Amino acid sequence: MNSVNIDQQVREFLEEELGVPQAEISSSADLREDLGLDSLDLVELITVMEDRVGTRIDQDLLEDVRTVDDVSRVLVSIAAGQQPRAAA
């Protein structure tokens, strides 16, 4: 799965499974503040994405995740077998 695919899957999941309007899903959108996700939605998003990239994500990697782009970046790094750079 390449980075474009992962980013696309994150966006599709937000829209189709969590009901977030497509127009609101920008790279910089804050998952909680802008998209209205709560802790249950975030667990949903992360567990489904973990299954898709085929590995578990360490909790400490998720602590700085705020935006749609942050989620994609963490997943892409893990899929590539690399340590993700710190979230901006």
Add this chain to the structure above:
Amino acid sequence: MAATGVAITGMGVVSANGIGLAEFHDAQLTARSGVAPLARYVCDEDPVRIAGEVELPPELTLDRRDQVRADRCTQLGAAAAQLAVADAGLDDNGWQADPERTGVSIGSAIGGAGALENNYRSYYTSGPRALRTRAIPMSMVNDASAWVAIRYGVTGPCVNVSTACASGADAIIAGYQMIVSGEADVVLAGGAEAPVVRSIVSGFAKMGALSMRNDEPAYASRPFSKDRDGFVVAEGAAVLVLESAAHAAARGARTYAYLRGYGRSSDAHHVTMPHPQGLGALRALRRALSHVDATPADVGMVNCHGTSTVLNDNAEALAIRDALGTAADHIPVTATKSLIGHSLGAAGAIEAVATVQALHSGLVPPTANVEDLDPEVDLDVVSGSPRRRDMALALSNSFAFGGHNVVLAFGAAA
């Protein structure tokens, strides 16, 4: 308050034969059925292929983000609450009551059964990780109550009552008690149910409780008819705004009617079969009359539980005849379920709305499909067209699996 009871200052209903008070009332008076071929899931090979399903208009439909967080039961309850709040003018220019003294009491028999079925399917096919994170909250039987409290920010007592097919009526009593005890000024009370779920419909079918008139849906629910063969599963919700008479008067609210009191009992007989002589129902009817200090002659009408099952309708007819005696010769009775089927935990609330509408309008709606009245039913069952009658008191029956018997006693507004 004891003399008049609790004011009903707003109502909202979403049912298979009507959305909102005007459409629902018109459907009753013209005997328009909401029972139709079942569309919610593929049922081609199933023994029961009819149901009472609700079509929510866009203005009563939650946005997508909330839809994926709420089972249909909650979505229907939310729609009924939205209509009731608007009807009572409760949210005009801010909440028209102390939010801390506003309660919620929405009953449901099975809550988020659809969500539960979906999650069990995922669990059994793919294991625990496949469960959605909202598997539990979406399945909770109290989710509709919780959703309504969160939506309106009301922080008084918030409860759910689950007594099978009496849930809606029992939830209304819970709301009445909050007000009479001084715990709340206003309560959003009613019932919500979304049982058009394959495992639920199939479960009732397995019991032999459902009508098999798949080819003539509108004629399938036939309470008190000699050839009735079971009930029709329906979804729906209704919410009533209950308000202390003093609070209603202080804000100049319109009052449709009063919930004056109630009677309850348990059959303590069998989990699904009513007592064959209707003794439990009889006790509830007598207690309701006693609670509101009325005699049988004071009763203007009875909205029956009337499910269209052989056992319920005969036992209920015996109970009503025993409770009302010779006065029953001239007391019209009707059965809302003839038009929408049986919405389980919502039924008591939907029928409360129908009963209040009858009191308010002076029109007892007809029972559909009783061209051939069961000779065992010694009651004045209204059929064909509405019966005009000025009424001071109207009863609404709910008798549930588990032997829960509830009779609500509504009094006309002055």
